[in-house]
Amino acid sequence: xxxxxxxxxxxxxxxxxxxxxxxxxxxxxxxxxxxxxxxxxxxxxxxxxxxxxxxxxxxxxxxxxxxxxxxxxxxxxxxxxxxxxxxxxxxxxxxxxxxxxxxxxxxxxxxxxxxxxxxxxxxxxxxxxxxxxxxxxxxxxxxxxxxxxxxxxxxxxxxxxxxxxxxxxxxxxxxxxxxxxxxxxxxxxxxxxxxxxxxxxxxxxxxxxxxxxxxxxxxxxxxxxxxxxxxxxxxxxxxxxxxxxxxxxxxxxxxxxxxxxxxxxxxxxxxxxxxxxxxxxxxxxxxxxxxxxxxxxxxxxxxxxxxxxxxxxxxxxxxxxxxxxxxxxxxxxxxxxxxxxxxxxxxxxxxxxxxxxxxxxxxxxxxxxxxxxxxxxxxxxxxxxxxxxxxxxxxxxxxxxxxxxxxxxxxxxxxxxxxxxxxxxxxxxxxxxxxxxxxxxxxxxxxxxxxxxxxxxxxxxxxxxxxx
Numbered sequence: 001x002x003x004x005x006x007x008x009x010x011x012x013x014x015x016x017x018x019x020x021x022x023x024x025x026x027x028x029x030x031x032x033x034x035x036x037x038x039x040x041x042x043x044x045x046x047x048x049x050x051x052x053x054x055x056x057x058x059x060x061x062x063x064x065x066x067x068x069x070x071x072x073x074x075x076x077x078x079x080x081x082x083x084x085x086x087x088x089x090x091x092x093x094x095x096x097x098x099x100x101x102x103x104x105x106x107x108x109x110x111x112x113x114x115x116x117x118x119x120x121x122x123x124x125x126x127x128x129x130x131x132x133x134x135x136x137x138x139x140x141x142x143x144x145x146x147x148x149x150x151x152x153x154x155x156x157x158x159x160x161x162x163x164x165x166x167x168x169x170x171x172x173x174x175x176x177x178x179x180x181x182x183x184x185x186x187x188x189x190x191x192x193x194x195x196x197x198x199x200x201x202x203x204x205x206x207x208x209x210x211x212x213x214x215x216x217x218x219x220x221x222x223x224x225x226x227x228x229x230x231x232x233x234x235x236x237x238x239x240x241x242x243x244x245x246x247x248x249x250x251x252x253x254x255x256x257x258x259x260x261x262x263x264x265x266x267x268x269x270x271x272x273x274x275x276x277x278x279x280x281x282x283x284x285x286x287x288x289x290x291x292x293x294x295x296x297x298x299x300x301x302x303x304x305x306x307x308x309x310x311x312x313x314x315x316x317x318x319x320x321x322x323x324x325x326x327x328x329x330x331x332x333x334x335x336x337x338x339x340x341x342x343x344x345x346x347x348x349x350x351x352x353x354x355x356x357x358x359x360x361x362x363x364x365x366x367x368x369x370x371x372x373x374x375x376x377x378x379x380x381x382x383x384x385x386x387x388x389x390x391x392x393x394x395x396x397x398x399x400x401x402x403x404x405x406x407x408x409x410x411x412x413x414x415x416x417x418x419x420x421x422x423x424x425x426x427x428x429x430x431x432x433x434x435x436x437x438x439x440x441x442x443x444x445x446x447x448x449x450x451x452x453x454x455x456x457x458x459x460x461x462x463x464x465x466x467x468x
Contacts, residue, residue, distance in 0.1 A: 008025075008030065008033065009033070009034075009037055009168030010168045010221065010465045011171070011221075012171075012220075012221050012222045012224065012225050013075055013076065013079055013171050013172060013220065013221075013222075013224070013225040013228055013229070014075070014222060014224040014225060014228075016030070016079060016171065017074075017075035017076075017077075017079070017228075020067065020077065020078045020079065021067065021072050021077070023067065023068065026064055027060040027061075027063040027064045027067070027077075027078030027079070027080075027122060028057065028060045028061055028064050030060070030078070030079075030080060031056050031057055031059075031060035031080045031122050031124070032057065032060075034080045034124060034169065034170065034171075035051070035053050035056065035057075035124065037168060037169060038051055038124070038125075038169050041167060041169065041468055042164075042169060044145060044468075045144065045145045045147060045163050045164075045167055045169070045468065046128060046142040046143060046144050046145055046160075046163075047127055047128060047144045047159075047160040047161075047163040047164035047167065047169055048082070048124075048125050048126070048127060048128065048160065048164065048169070049085040049093075049095060049125070049126045049127060049128045049129075049141070049142075049160065050085070050092060050093055050125050050126040051124065051125040052089075052092055052123065052124065052125050052126075053124075055123070056080065056122050056123060056124050056125070059117075059121075059122045059123065060078065060080070060122045062120075063077055063078035063120045063122060064078065066120065073118075073119055073120040074119055074120070074228075074232070075228045075252075076116070076119040076120065076121040076172070076228060076229065076232055077119060077120035077121070078120060078121075078122060079121055079122065079171050079172065080121075080122045080123075080124050080170055080171055081116060081121045081122065081123060081124065081170050081171060081172045081173065081174075081229075082123065082124045082125050082126065082127050082161070082164055082169075082170040082172075082173045082174075083112065083113060083116075083123065083126060083127065083161075083173065083174040084126070084127050084129055084133075084157075084158055084160065084161050084173070084174050084175055084176060085097065085126035085127055085128065085129055085160070086129065086133060086176055086206050086207040087110040087112055087113050087126070087174060087205065087206050087216075088106035088108060088109060088110040088113065088205035088206070088207075089106060089109060089110070089113050089123070089126065090106060090107060090108055090109050091105060091106075091107075092105065092106075092125075092126060093105055093126070094106050094126065094207065095126075095141070096129070096131075096132060096133065096207040097128065097129040097130050097131040097132060097133065097137065097138060097141050097157070098131050098132060098138055098140075098141070098327075098334075098335070098339075099138050099140040099141075099334040099335070099336075100324075100327040100331050100334050100335070101207075101327075102140060106205070108205065109205060110202075110204060110205025110206050111202035111204045111205060111233075111237045111239060111240065112174060112201065112202065112205075112206065112216060112233045113205070115232055115233050116232065116233070118232075119232045121172075121232070124169075124170055127158075127160030127161045127164055127173060128141060128142055128143075128144050128159065128160035129157045129158060129159060129160055129161075130156060130157040130159065130338075130339075131335070131336050131338065131339040132207075132209055132320060132323075132324065132339045132342075133157040133158075133176055133178060133181060133207070133209040133214075134156075134157060134209060134316075134320065134338065134339050134342050135156055135157070135338055135342075136336055136337065136338020136339055136395060136396065136397075137336060137338070137395050137396050138335065138336035138339065138396075139336060139396050143159075143392050143395045143396070144159040144160045144162075144163040145163065146163065146188060146189060146387060147163055147166050147167040147189065147466035147468045148166075148189070148190065148387075148432060148433055148434060148466050149387070149431075149432070149433065151389050151390065151391070152188070152387040152388065152389060152390065152433065153188055153387040153388050153389075153390050154185055154188055154189060154387070155180075155181070155183075155184030155185035155186070155187060155188035155189065155383075155387065156179075156180060156181045156184045156185065157175075157176065157178075157181035157185075157209075158173075158175030158176060158177070158181045158182055158184075158185045158219065159185050160173075161173035161174065161175040161185060161219045162175070162184075162185025162186060162188060162189035162191060162193075162219060163185075163189055165189070165191045165219050165220060165221060166189035166190055166191050166221075166466060167466060167468045168465070168468075171220070171221070171225070172218055172219070172220045172225055172226075172229045173218070173219045173220075174216060174217070174218060174219070174233070175193060175216075175217060175218075175219045176206065176209070176214055176215065176216050176217075177193075177195045177214075177215045177216075177217065177411075177415060178209045178210050178213045178214050178215070178316060178415060179213070179312060179316060179408050179411055179412045179415055180383070180407070180408060180410070180411025180412060180415070182194070182195045182215070182217050182219060182423070183195060183382045183383070183410075183411050183421065183423040183436075183438060184382075184383060184407075184411065185219065186219055186382070186423040186424075186436065187382040187383050187387075187423055187434065187435075187436035187438075188383075188387040188434065189434065190425050190434030190436075190463070190464060190466070191219055191220065191221055191425070192219070192220050192221065192222055192223050192225070192226050192422070192423065192424045192425070192453065193217065193218070193219045193220075193226070193422070193423045193424075194217045194218050194219075194226040194227075194229075194230055194420070194421075194422050194423075194446065194449070194450070195215050195217050195414070195415075195420060195421045195422075195423075196215055196216075196217045196230060196234065196420050196446055197215075197244070197418060197419065197420045197443045197444050197445075197446065198213075198214075198215055198242075198415075198418035199242050199243050199244040199418070200230075200234050200235075200243070200244055200420070200444075200446065201215070201216045201217060201230075201233050201234050201243075202216075202233075202235075202237035202239065202240040202243050203216060203240055203242070204237055204239040204240040205239075207323070208319070208320075208323040209316065209319070209320055209323065210315060210316040210318075210319035210320055210323070211242075211319055211322075211323070212315065212319060213312075213315060213316060213319070213415045213416070215415065215418075216233070217230065218230050218233070221463065222457060222463070223255075223422065223424060223450050223453035223454045223456075223457055224252070224255060224450075224454060226422070226450065226453075227251035227252055227255055227446075227447075227450040227454075228251065228252060230248075230251055230446060230450075231248050231249070231250070231251040231252065232248075233248075234248035234249065234446075235247050235248035244444075249444075249446060249447050250447070251446065251447055251450055254447070254451060255447075255450055255451055255454045256451075256454060256455075257451050258293060258294060258451070258455045259290055259293050259294055259295040259451070259452050259455045259456075260293070260294030260295070261294065261295075261296070262290075262294075262295045262296065262376045262377070262448070262452060263295070263296045263298050263374065263375045263376050264287070264290055264295045264296070264297055264298065264375065264376065264377055264378070264379050264439075264452070265297075265298050265299075265300035265371070265372070265374075265375035265377065265378040265379070266287050266297050266298070266299060266300065266378070266379050266380075267299075267300050267301055267302045267378070267380070268284075268299070269301075270302050270380055271283050271284070271379070271380050271381060272284070274384055275381055275384045275385075276384065276385045276386055278386065278427065278429045278430070278435060279381050279383070279384065279385070279386070279427075279435050280381070281427075282426050282427030282435045282437070283379065283380065283381050283426065283437055285426075285427070286379060286426045286427075286437045286456065287379050289456060289459055289460060290379065290452065290455075290456060292459075293455055293456070293459055295452070298374065298375050300371055300375060300378065301371075302368075302371055302378075303364070303367040303368070303371070305364075305409050305413050307360070308360055308361070308363075308364045308413070308416070309408060309409060309412065311356075311357035311360050311361055311364075311416070312408060312412040312415075312416060313345070314349055314353060314354060314357040315354070315357050315358070315361065315416075317342055317343070317345045317346035317349065318346045318349050318354050319346075320339075320342060320343060320346055321343050321346030321347055322346075324343055328340075328343045329343075329347075336396060337396070337397050338396075338397075361416050361417075364413065364416055364417060365416070365417040365418075368413070368417045368419070369417075369442075372419075372441075372442045376441065376442075376445070376448055377439050377440060377441040377442075377445065377448065377449060377452060378439070378440040378441075379437065379438075379439055380410060380437075380438050380440065381410050381436070381437070381438060382410060382411070382423040382436035382437065382438035383407060383410055383411070383436070384407065384409065384410055385407070386429050386433050386435070387433055387434075410438065414440050418443065419440055419441060419442065419443060420440070420441050420443070420444070420445055420446050420449060421438050421439060421440040421441070421449070422438070422439045422446075422449040422450060422452075422453045423436050423437070423438050424436060424437055424439075424453050424456065424457065424462075425437075425462040425463055425464075426456075426460070426462055427462060428462070428464070434464075437456070439452055439453060
């Protein structure tokens, strides 16, 4: 590690980009420092499924040469990043947390990886996740370790992305969110996560969990970084007909515009009933902070999610079964306990049960659209409890029947209605565990969410660095 990079492991892209652009900071030195840090720490943290050091250094040198030649592409140029091991990467294993795909090597890049390359970012490797991006791990794969407390939950499937970003092992990562897997790891690891509107980011070349629910988005150390990363990966993609036919939004143009005049909804019952006291208190204080910055706080009443929550497992398990038809049930013995039982659950759902769940999802979307008619966004918890205690055996052997579905009430509704949300640190528990605020907006409101998140970050000081 050089003097130039000694204290940069926890830097933000916002801090790094101007130094890289000016030539003060070398992408090669920065990448080498990150690789050395991964080598020193990740044997314990287990965030990476695959590290691609040789190609990362080659990409860093290419970025350095381009920048020196006057071809600077933007804030991610020369910045070391990593992606969840669902994203196809040419010549690099893409395992999806499974055993059945452990030898799968794509011969093309996912759209998100290709767009990182177009932006000049440096890909360090692929990050660990739960099997199939659901909730349990396959024993052929590793379980990432929370850098704040080794015995605490890392927040479901994008766990490697949360751990690597929080521990300073990459400057931005990609996660996917079907029921909360950008927001859970972001909240549990103390970082910022942006779940975009469904269709804003291409899923071409990204392994499916449940196609109608899957969202791909950035996980970073600040709202500015998430906005810059989202701007790179978002936009129409002819290879994915479900992408919205519009260009990526200009996320950074007015990110410092503040929240004055914004109408922020707040349902006190939803934000406190059944929520751990430290989280409920932190969210209430965050709402007061946003009000002090000029936002108008609007009392809203969300629908009762209780009748709709059983539909999420129905939708997800059936669509997961569809995604794994090439390997299940023909290789059922190679699946772990959790995900194997999940696929079995999907196989037990009748066509009429799935249809009923689809119809109720549309009803929920309609009810939520009414709630957002008079507000710019909603403030609420990202999860209702602090990261709970886990053991490695529990993460391998936990079964769907033991999963606490109540955790999903703060995340799954916003996948079912396809709305964007921003999760960011807003406090710390007495035992030093991160707490998070979630801002949820109407479809297409990522820029407004990031403007509010940026304003909140400038007025507070909740970002901390784990001592790993």
